[in-house]
Amino acid sequence: MLVSTDTKLDEVKKHLKENYSLGCILSNKRSKQKHNISSFELNNDVSVREAEQCLSALFNQEIKLCNSDGYSVPAEYTLLQAKDDVFKLEEDHNFNTKIEALKTISSSSSYSDIDWVKRVFTQTLRDAQTSDHFKQIEEMLNMVFNDNEKFGQSDFNEIFNDLNNKKIALKV
Secondary structure, three states, X not given: OEEEOOOOHHHHHHHHHHHHOEEEEEOOOOOOOOOOOOEEEOOOOOEHHHHHHHHHHHHOOOEXXXXXXXXXXXXXXXXXXXXXXXOOOOXXXXXXHHHHHHHHHHOOOOOOOHHHHHHHHHHXXXXXXXXXXXXXXXXXXXXXXXXXXXXXXXXXXXHHHHHHHHHHHHOO
């Protein structure tokens, strides 16, 4: 995909999701990169670092790529490697990493892939075991619901019901 100053960010996000199973985490911070590129080719051989830097410069905001589980992707990987890689982390690291991903997602007002957000919530909930975990998830759920008008009441209710069911099952 040729990305230029005329390309819409939603088109890039759709391309990354469909072709590489990658999501974009957008930050409200302005990019520190100077906007001295007019276009670049987003293909299998582009490194994650190069894609993040070029996209950040073109769209003038910090952009990080992550896999469908919400984990950041090693910068030295090509987009093709990032698609095919299986990320293995220690189990005790999973919950905190997913909470961090949710914090980053909730700080962005421009994400549009609610299914991806819900998937990260579901995976975070799957790792939750303690009352502190559930409290963190509830806080994140309320934050996302309040900060993003695209995350509707039905999305909130679905995650909230799953959260309560797991709390009951674990007797937390």
